[in-house]
Amino acid sequence: MRQWQIAAYRLLRNRGWWTFVAERNxxxxxxxxxxxxxxxxxxxxxxxxxxxxxxxxxxxxxxxxxxxxxxxxxxxxxxxxxxxxxxxxxxxxxxxxxxxxxxxxxxxxxxxxxxxxxxxxxxxxxxxxxxxxxxxxxxxxxxxxxxxxxxxxxxxxxxxxxxxxxxxxxxxxxxxxxxxxxxxxxxxxxxxxxxxxxxxxxxxxxxxxxxxxxxxxxxxxxxxxxxxxxxxxxxxxxxxxxxxxxxxxGGKSPVVLGRSADFEKAGERIAMGKMLNAGQICLAPDYLYVPEEREGEAIEGLTKAASAMYPSVLDNDDYASIVTDKHFERLQGLVSDARDKGAEVIEVNPAGEDFSNTNARKMPLTLLRNVTDEMEAMQEEIFGPVLPIKTYGETTEAIDYINRNDRPLGLYYFGSDSDEREQVLDRTISGGVTVNDVVFHVSMEDLPFGGVGPSGIGSYxxxxxxxxFSHARSVFHQTKVDVAGLAGLKPPYGEKTDKAIKKLL
Known part of the structure; x- marks a missing residue:
C-alpha cells in the first residue's frame, strides 16, 4: 500500500472487513x-x-x-x-x-x-x-x-x-x-x-x-x-x-549554549531536534546563541552530528520532505533574504548532492552566520531546517535579546554551570524549558505543555x-446553624454587624 498515487482513501465495509481503497482524482x-x-x-x-x-x-x-x-x-x-x-x-x-x-x-x-x-x-x-x-x-x-x-x-x-x-x-x-x-x-x-x-x-x-x-x-x-x-x-x-x-x-524558541556545555554532545542533540520532521516542529530550535569565541566549535558540532545522522538527504527515507511547495519556497526565501543581507550560509551537505534539480522538497540543515534582526529569518518562526546562529560575550546579552522579543514556546539551555542555568531560567519567560537537550519537555507526560502570550494560552x-478540559465547580454545603444571624449579617444591622466587620478588617 506504500507510495500511493492517489488523491484519497475510501473506507469500505466488505463482509465485515474494513479496507482502504484508493480512489483517483x-x-x-x-x-x-x-x-x-x-x-x-x-x-x-x-x-x-x-x-x-x-x-x-x-x-x-x-x-x-x-x-x-x-x-x-x-x-x-x-x-x-x-x-x-x-x-x-x-x-x-x-x-x-x-x-x-x-x-x-x-x-x-x-x-x-x-x-x-x-x-x-x-x-x-x-x-x-x-x-x-x-x-x-x-x-x-x-x-x-x-x-x-x-x-x-x-x-x-x-x-x-x-x-x-x-x-x-x-x-x-x-x-x-x-x-x-x-x-x-x-x-x-x-x-x-x-x-x-x-x-x-x-x-x-x-x-x-x-x-x-x-x-x-x-x-x-x-x-x-x-x-x-x-x-x-x-x-x-x-x-x-x-x-x-x-x-x-509557536514562536522563535532559542537555544543558549553556555561555555560549560559539551559542544559535541550539544551539537548532536540540537541537530537531532532541528532535523526531526525536517524542522517542522513548533518547538524546534529557532536560533542558537553561542559564546563568540566558540562559534566555530558549535558549527563543527552541528555539522558533524547532522552528517552522521543523515549522510545523504535526497534519497534518505529517514529525512522528511517539506510538506508543500509553498512551505518549501518560503524557507528558500528566508535563506536567500539572509544571504542578500550579508549572512554567511552554511549548507550541511555531506554527500555533495544537487538540490537545484529535484522536486522532492528536501532541504538540508542550513546554518546562517552573522545574522541581523533585519533578516526575515530573525523576524518570523522558521519551521524548517534553517538555523540562525548569534554570538554573545556575556550571558546577559543572550538573556536581554530573548526578553526583547515575544515569549517563546520553548527555551533550551546547555551547560553544567548551575548558576548560569538558573540565571537564564530566572530572567526569561517561556512556555517550557528543556535543559541540556531540545524539544523533550513536550514528551514528558506529567509536565504541562503550553505557551505564554504570543506562544500560547493554556496547556495540556x-x-x-x-x-x-474540566469545569472546576465549587460546591459549598452550609451548616444548619443560622450563621448569618449569629454573625450579624442579617438586617436590621447593629452591634453584631459592627463586630463582624471589625473582625474582618
Whole structure:
C-alpha cells in the first residue's frame, strides 16, 4: 500500500472487513456531513447526547480512551503511509514514534491517572463555619463538547493527543484536521466513524472555509495548534461565542549554549531536534546563541552530528520532505533574504548532492552566520531546517535579546554551570524549558505543555490538561446553624454587624 498515487482513501465495509481503497482524482474540499449547517448539527447532537447521558461513569471515559488507542494501533500502517504520502516523504518509523506510539502511551498515562484526577477536592472552610459543620469541595466536571483544530506537522499526534485528555475529562469531541495532510485527515475521519458514534467523536475535513466555520462554533472549549497569526484569528472567532480556548502556538524558541556545555554532545542533540520532521516542529530550535569565541566549535558540532545522522538527504527515507511547495519556497526565501543581507550560509551537505534539480522538497540543515534582526529569518518562526546562529560575550546579552522579543514556546539551555542555568531560567519567560537537550519537555507526560502570550494560552498534559478540559465547580454545603444571624449579617444591622466587620478588617 506504500507510495500511493492517489488523491484519497475510501473506507469500505466488505463482509465485515474494513479496507482502504484508493480512489483517483477525488476532491477533499468538503465533507458531505459538514456541508451547509452540518457542523452545527453535529455539535447540537453531541451536546444533546452529553446532557442526556449525565452523569457518565469513569468506566465509559476509559472505554473511549481505549478505543482511541485501538484505532491508532490497529491502523498504524495506514496512518503512517498516509503521512508519508502527504509529506512526499516521511519515515514511517518516525511517524510511529512521534504520532502513533507516543500518543498511545499518553493514553495509557491518562488511564493510569484518571481516578486521581477526577477525585473531588476538599477545600478549607474558614473559621468558624468549618467547626459548625459547613463543607466545601471542588468537583472537576466535563465541559461538554470540545473542538480540536489540529495542524499538519504531527497530524495524528496533535489530533489524538489532546483527545485523550478531552475524553479523560468526560467530554465529547469534534476534530478538524489540516487540509495540508488531506490523506491523513481523511483516514482519521473514516476510522473515527468506525470506532466511535458521531455523538462521541466526529472528524470533519475541508479547507480554510471549513476551518473558519469550525472555529466560529459555540463549543464548550476550543483547542487550536498552529501559528500565532492564525491563533489570533481563531481566538477572535471563539470570542464571539465566549468560547474558552487552549492555543498551542509557536514562536522563535532559542537555544543558549553556555561555555560549560559539551559542544559535541550539544551539537548532536540540537541537530537531532532541528532535523526531526525536517524542522517542522513548533518547538524546534529557532536560533542558537553561542559564546563568540566558540562559534566555530558549535558549527563543527552541528555539522558533524547532522552528517552522521543523515549522510545523504535526497534519497534518505529517514529525512522528511517539506510538506508543500509553498512551505518549501518560503524557507528558500528566508535563506536567500539572509544571504542578500550579508549572512554567511552554511549548507550541511555531506554527500555533495544537487538540490537545484529535484522536486522532492528536501532541504538540508542550513546554518546562517552573522545574522541581523533585519533578516526575515530573525523576524518570523522558521519551521524548517534553517538555523540562525548569534554570538554573545556575556550571558546577559543572550538573556536581554530573548526578553526583547515575544515569549517563546520553548527555551533550551546547555551547560553544567548551575548558576548560569538558573540565571537564564530566572530572567526569561517561556512556555517550557528543556535543559541540556531540545524539544523533550513536550514528551514528558506529567509536565504541562503550553505557551505564554504570543506562544500560547493554556496547556495540556499532566493533571493540568485534565483540568483544562474540566469545569472546576465549587460546591459549598452550609451548616444548619443560622450563621448569618449569629454573625450579624442579617438586617436590621447593629452591634453584631459592627463586630463582624471589625473582625474582618
Amino acid at each position: 477525488r476532491t477533499l474540499g468538503r465533507v458531505t456531513m459538514a456541508s451547509n449547517n452540518g457542523l452545527q448539527d453535529i455539535l447540537d447532537k453531541q451536546r444533546a447526547a452529553f446532557a442526556a447521558s449525565r452523569p457518565e461513569p469513569l468506566s465509559l471515559r476509559r472505554d473511549r480512551i481505549k478505543r482511541a488507542m485501538a484505532l491508532l494501533t490497529d491502523h498504524a500502517d495506514v496512518l503512517n503511509d498516509a503521512m508519508n504520502e502527504d509529506f512526499g516523504n516521511r519515515s514511517p518509523k518516525q511517524s510511529m514514534i512521534t504520532d502513533i506510539a507516543g500518543t498511545v502511551n499518553f493514553g495509557k498515562y491518562c488511564l493510569k491517572h484518571l481516578d486521581s484526577w477526577a477525585k473531588r477536592d476538599k477545600r478549607h472552610i474558614q473559621f468558624p463555619l468549618g467547626l459548625l459543620g459547613a463543607k466545601g469541595e471542588v468537583r472537576y466536571e466535563p465541559k461538554g463538547v470540545i473542538g480540536i483544530l489540529s495542524p499538519w506537522n504531527f497530524p495524528v499526534n496533535l489530533s489524538f493527543g489532546p483527545l485523550m485528555q478531552v475524553f479523560a475529562a468526560g467530554n465529547r469531541a469534534m476534530i478538524k484536521p489540516s487540509e495540508f495532510t488531506e490523506l491523513t485527515s481523511e483516514a482519521m475521519r473514516q476510522l473515527a466513524e468506525k470506532y466511535f458514534a458521531p455523538e462521541e467523536l466526529a472528524v470533519v475535513t475541508g479547507g480554510p472555509d471549513v476551518a473558519h466555520e469550525f472555529s466560529s462554533l459555540p463549543f464548550d472549549h476550543l483547542v487550536f495548534t498552529g501559528s500565532t497569526a492564525t491563533g489570533r484569528k481563531v481566538m477572535q472567532a471563539a470570542a464571539e461565542n465566549l468560547v474558552p480556548v487552549t492555543l498551542e502556538l 498534559h499532566g493533571a493540568e490538561g485534565f483540568r483544562e
